[in-house]
Amino acid sequence: MKILLSILSVTVFLSCSQNAVKNEVIEVNSQENSQQSILNGIIEKLPEYAWVYPYSLPALDYEYDALEPYIDAVTMETHHSKHHNGYTKKTNLAVEENGLKDQPIIKVFTEIGKYPSFVRNNGGGFYNHNLFWTFLTPDGSEFKGEVAEAIVSEFQSKEKFVEQFEKAAATQFGSGWAWLVLKTDGKLAITQSANQNNPLMEDAEIQGIPLLNIDVWEHAYYLEYKNMRKSYISNFWNIVNWNVVNERYLMAKEAIK
Numbered sequence: 001m002k003i004l005l006s007i008l009s010v011t012v013f014l015s016c017s018q019n020a021v022k023n024e025v026i027e028v029n030s031q032e033n034s035q036q037s038i039l040n041g042i043i044e045k046l047p048e049y050a051w052v053y054p055y056s057l058p059a060l061d062y063e064y065d066a067l068e069p070y071i072d073a074v075t076m077e078t079h080h081s082k083h084h085n086g087y088t089k090k091t092n093l094a095v096e097e098n099g100l101k102d103q104p105i106i107k108v109f110t111e112i113g114k115y116p117s118f119v120r121n122n123g124g125g126f127y128n129h130n131l132f133w134t135f136l137t138p139d140g141s142e143f144k145g146e147v148a149e150a151i152v153s154e155f156q157s158k159e160k161f162v163e164q165f166e167k168a169a170a171t172q173f174g175s176g177w178a179w180l181v182l183k184t185d186g187k188l189a190i191t192q193s194a195n196q197n198n199p200l201m202e203d204a205e206i207q208g209i210p211l212l213n214i215d216v217w218e219h220a221y222y223l224e225y226k227n228m229r230k231s232y233i234s235n236f237w238n239i240v241n242w243n244v245v246n247e248r249y250l251m252a253k254e255a256i257k
């Protein structure tokens with residue numbers, strides 16, 4: 001009888017804890033789904049929702065040698081006219097092959113798991129670089145505006161933000177990106193992504209509206225910096241366009257309202 005009772009209680013305990021696990025999984029899934037549906041509503045308000053097929057390589061606002069000595073002219077020319085151009089052309093191909101001509105690429109990101117990795121890699125490559133060029137300026141810029149205030153309030157200080165962002169960029173294993181994003185709850189976050197993934201994709205570790213990014217693929221720095229990714233990252237701050245980052249922050253804040 002004693003044995004029977006203890007078997008019974010173990011069975012009851014096991015089935016209770018299984019239910020608890022099941023409930024937790026359901027809760028996490030519904031949180032993820034609601035986060036995703038909030039983001040789906042928001043992306044239509046982003047300026048890049050207007051980027052539609054056929055996609056074209058955007059011109060830079062500065063010359064290829066303008067970011068020297070921080071990024072050399074040959075790297076810039078190859079990166080823009082070869083790498084980014086390649087992603088752009090292949091995005092058009094990927095969109096044609098998958099019946100996605102009528103959807104902005106950022107809409108596709110929200111259900112990227114449905115499509116072959118060719119869509120993810122090239123669509124992401126096209127989008128991520130489009131943003132990246134706009135975050136750079138040969139003139140440098142002052143860390144100011146509402147985004148600067150929000151950064152200090154979220155990360156305690158500019159220095160702590162820089163430290164955390166540099167860490168995300170330096171520790172991204174292999175190719176990828178580091179990002180500053182505005183999440184749908186109105187908070188800023190730093191995140192990293194592998195390959196050409198980005199924070200608008202449904203499976204991003206931290207989802208949010210991109211406010212700043214840095215390309216840490218070797219093609220972005222190797223000619224000048226070789227294996228010194230950290231030097232490339234620390235020099236990045238000399239050419240960040242905080243005016244653009246601030247404009248994106250104000251836009252993103254408006255979009256999540």
Ligand code: MN3
Nearest residue numbers: 083215217220
């Ligand atoms: Mn690149």
